[in-house]
Amino acid sequence: MEDGFRLGDRTFASRLLLGTGKFASIGAMLGAVRASGAELVTVALRRFNRERPDDDLCAPLAALGGVTLVPNTSGAMNAREAVRAALLGREVTGSPFVKLEIHPNPHHLLPDPIETYEAAGLLVKEGFFVLPYMPADPVLARRLEDIGCAAVMPLGSAIGSGQGLATLAMLQVIVRDAGVPVIVDAGLRSPSEAAAAMEMGCDAVLINSAIAAAENPALMAGAFAQAIVAGRQARRAGLMPRSDTAVPTSPAAALTAFLAGAGD
């Protein structure tokens, strides 16, 4: 696969990961997954409901062909809860991936770096491909990589905030130094922001609220998919450097012409 997205022991064609909360119906969620072309979808363990099929997000996603489930520990307040949730998620789905999400504050939902680091170490030892949702902290990103996480998932901005790449400067450092895929997770509002994340060198983007809250989620899912492809292609093509001044395409007179006669 040309320019495949390597994650864990697999390679994916799509670089859009889709979160599955917040949709108006299971049908709307499935429609968005299909339209997005996403091959990795996260689903919160707390939304698994084996007793009431019309309330269960897991089974209908599992039944979709071509989709790898990534159970999400959202709801966990600490490492111990997250580890239990991850183990149960693997038992139910059989997926080797886990999105490690620990947010102790139910209002701003920002990730706890300390508990996330602790849980990541335990889950790596359990054999998971751990995808930790984390603050956009370059040091934490390298520490998580060093203990064996399969990727890092720094936030663009707070979950559902739609504030886009508010952490841009830190993301740039993370991308520059990362030895594992960098997946921007949370806060993106528009496809252009997803394209920008890909242009700056992120490996993939995870979107949920921006698609689920759109008037037409499937249409928005398609828009994000195209933007991510465009951003990735632009990155591979090599963006020309930025300049504060106009750069003539055919310089009239080179300032350094006199050097042609230099004796060295």
Next chain:
Amino acid sequence: MPPLPEWLDVAPWLALARRADRAMVRQALAAPSPGIREFAILLSSAAAGELEALAARAQALTRRHFGRTIGLYAPLYLSNYCPTRCVYCGFASDRKIQRHKLTPAELAAEAAALKQLGLEEVLLLTGDRLGTAGYEFLRDGVERLAAQFHSVSAEAFAMSESEYAGLAAAGCTAVTLYQETYDPARYALLHTSGPKADYSGRLDAPARALGGGMRSAGLGVLLGLSEPLTDVLRLFAHAAWLRRRFWAGGVAIAFPRVRPQSGDYAAGFPVGESLLAQIVFAFRIAMPETPLVLSTRESPRFRDGMAGVGISKMSVASRTTVGGYASGAAPSSAQFEIEDHRGVEEFGAMLRAKGLQPVFKNWDAVYRAAHA
């Protein structure tokens, strides 16, 4: 009368709410990070004239933070014994009603009936603390229900921090405790005897609950008991104070209302539907990520209109009698009258028709087991 804590002083905000004009309302609606100042302005009579704009903002924020979903739960009454005289309550100690507390077998039958309805979040209720239906009885109920339901919470009497810790260990994730009114003088008039007569003990209880390890505390005032503007501003201040004090604690707000037209207690300060809606919108705008709860006390018309427009969580198929689910009997001694009698499937169909997904399970017992 106990002195009010400094954080309950809302006099400047009350003054602001009384003088706010339309331009201030527009500014408050556009504020990037609204707080109690904006909340006060959005409660003003000038804001009442902009209700549609408030509703639009409230809906957008509800969608942002909760998606197109409504969380569902059901109350389960464990007992209607009560030593306290709350003049507005159907379970008050001086009411001549049939008293009952569920036996373990009856509780099992109630739980089975709720399970049959597909509900996964149950709120256990009791009267005020009594020797016969007190803390041990409640904790036992929590333990039994936690073995069957993913999410169990409690709405009961004020407890000590260690009692709350014990309840959390038994599987309770949240408690609801309405102050009823934050006006100490009105409070004293309305709660004449029994443990609940202790205003300060009740005011501090949500903090003890969060300190004891509850994940969330539910707050509220019983609208109609006292001057609503002051009460609602203090409710906001209480929620904001708890959030500052407990950085990882959740706060939820509910909006119970003494219905002006029903029951034998006439609301001294009746709150109509428009004001109730305005209060909900103001909370959603100024505390956007807070769960806002509406019960079956309200009419189907009002509930349908508010679902997803500020409100993010609703009770459904409620029985406010002890043993109401398994017996299926008509409510004879209910705590309050229910206005929305629709069943789970009918209510769920209404939500779906409005483009909202009813969510029955939004928690998992695995998080509880992590502490076992």
